[in-house]
Amino acid sequence: MNKISTGTTRESERFQALSTFASIYGIGPVNARKLYDLGLRTIEDLERYYDVPPGSTVDDLPELQESALLTPNGKRIPQPLMSGTKGKGKGKGDVKLPDMSIKIALVLKEDLTTSIPRAEVEEMHQVVMKELQEIQPGCVSTIVGGYRRGKPQSNDVDIIISHSDLKSGAGLVRGLCTKLTQRLYAKGLVTHLMHLSGFHAHNALKTGHWDSLEKALTVFVLASSGKQRRIHRRLDLIFAAPEAYWTAVIGWSGSRMFERDLRLWAKQEKGMKFDSSGL
Template identity: 50%
Template sequence: MPFKRPASVQRISSKESSRSESPGETPFPSKRVKLSEDTNALPGIKAYIVLAKLTPSAVAELFTLAEKNCEALCKEVNDADVVITAVGMRRRLERHIPWNIAKTKAIVTPKWLRDSVKAGHPLPYENYVSIQDLYDETVQKSALSVSPLGDPTIDAQRQEAHEGSHLSSTPPEVPAYLLPPLIPIVTDTSKLSYKSRYSCQRASPLVCPNQALALEFDIIRRSRALEGEERSALSYARAISALKAIPHKITSRQQVEDVSYLGTKVLSLIEEFLDTGHISEALSISDSPRFIALSLFSSVYGIGPNTARRLYALGLRTLDDLEAYYGVDPSEVKDEREFVELEKPSEKGHYASEASTSRAGGKPDVKGRWNDGSELGEDWVKIALGLREDLGLKIPRDEVEEMGRVVVKELNEIQPGCVSTIVGGFRRGKPESNDVDIIFTHPDESKVKDLCKRLVRRLYDRGMVSHVMRNGVRRRLDLIFAQPQIYWCAVIGWSGSIMFERDIRQWAKDKCGMKFDSSGITRRFDSKPFYPKSEKEVFDLFGLEWIEPTLRNADV
């Protein structure tokens, strides 16, 4: 449906207004709309507004501001020198503006227009850049560089405003050790061996040549885990991690008899797969009503294998059974009972939170309770059941990036100078994620304390702390705050995969006499801490060859 402009700016003939407008196209009858002569806060500025991601009321507001304060509000982007957009990702902007054209324009957020009109003159673009890939291009086109009126007094005033804004808004300089390398470090796979006993010494791509075989083994592994057979589940997990690193397709049992963790039982199953194209035990498990039910139950947040087995023993078989058992009304939970939980800071100095909001029951406090003091116990399960349709949807990479951008922008409004990394499966190259994990820090460790609480409160107050990140779909978001000296340990520890993390901890213990996890590195015999200043330095400290995140997929 085309945007209907407000009466105050309606200038479209009946014939023209009947035409449908494409997304991102401003519905004007001519290329430019000249301004009235009574306002000129932004003389010389020719603006183009991208409609995408703007509400009708926001569009009406921006159109009115632009028409009254700019030299021209353009229908064609080629005629503009400033593009105003709420889009924050290159891929999405390219749906509305060709990238080669976008690179020749200043691409700013709607806040730039609002703030500039309020200030009575064009503000510098640097604090309003919408597309970070175009930061340099946008800043270079600062509207303050030239006075359209040629008035030296105005020029001086604007320059003073620009310098004052720069001094007041420039975040503290981030030390180099908290930033990723300018040129990504490439893994030298020739120095790695797929026969190593440790997955932190093997290159494990997201999809390996023997992926189908690994998936068959994963069915058996999941069955063992659901039944509480942890040792057997670990054995199959190790076999899967070994298979994931084999760089060639297996064609015979003899090819892999010397590979770690592929014992007699596993080799016989590999042989069966090579002969028949499947593993009969995996097929039998997949068809088992018990496995299907336990898998279904354990997919609900808050239900682990033990609880899943208990529920099955009570005769429950479906999610409808679970809803009846827990007394859940899905529509009520989905519409009214969203939540925020913050984990207390650990002694090692990192924080974690899982964020949503509440439209009923009051604001959450920092202990993850409602204001009435009720503890979150089985409520987690009830809420997860109510949100299961949304939480069951995978999150595409572009949405993960958008969620990260939104949260980081809000965080830097609270505390400028923060550093962040999106971790988890996203960092390992997965095209879709179950949730979004973001690690944050600040160069000043005193700024990290309570930052998580402040961020969640801000997001809550702004109506953004919710699974509703776009299109009304709720997402799970984990926020991890680390002290700057352990930032890279946290990044590695939260990047996964599970077996990679397990093995790098084991390697640190076996080979280096050190304790390692996401909270830092200490020497075991005297608890001396080590503070690596890059992700690679962690590998160097342990005497390991560098393995980039996309080659740490040691699980299916």
């Protein structure tokens, strides 16, 4: 009764709706509030707004990928509410990977929120490194995130990759992120691209180094075994020069509290700045 009289229930409903919207890739806090102000409250409302046909499954992805994002009234969705990361094709033979849009994220929401067992994480890692070996022999890698912390289930898979050649490894891994991602796409293993970035020089004066490592944030699916459909997974590939490999491994292992405490310790006890791209 107290919640009803104070309006807390209404605030809670708004919070729940915004949290639900923000759980979908491509919908940040600002877009979530805009969608809420338009009268949307549930995932079903989002699906109608983004013109996702009822009962759509991953089998419908090719058709949905080509369709325009329209409202139920046939009007194109305003640009600020649309999302998608463009693939970077720099070479003549480069292939543009499909964007991960809000519409596609809605279709894949069940897959992408299904936990990944350790055995599948390891299988994904083996497949990725096998394909990388065909492009550039001598690479080394570590599965990080929740897997490295010993969790039995993971929300996504993060792999740090470098080269065993300490002298020339930095040059050998440069550009590998794009090459590997395109190869995995050609093999049908990567289906969509969320983010792709290249190397930038490390700058110890900056507080963040998001682009000091090569990264591809992707949607990945193992080849079907024939009997059962494989589930789409979040796969992040992070390439680091040999000298930054160890900091990348530590920086991407988590947890957030550990990373925060580590940065604080480095600053207060050593007078240094630590992040995943260097010390």
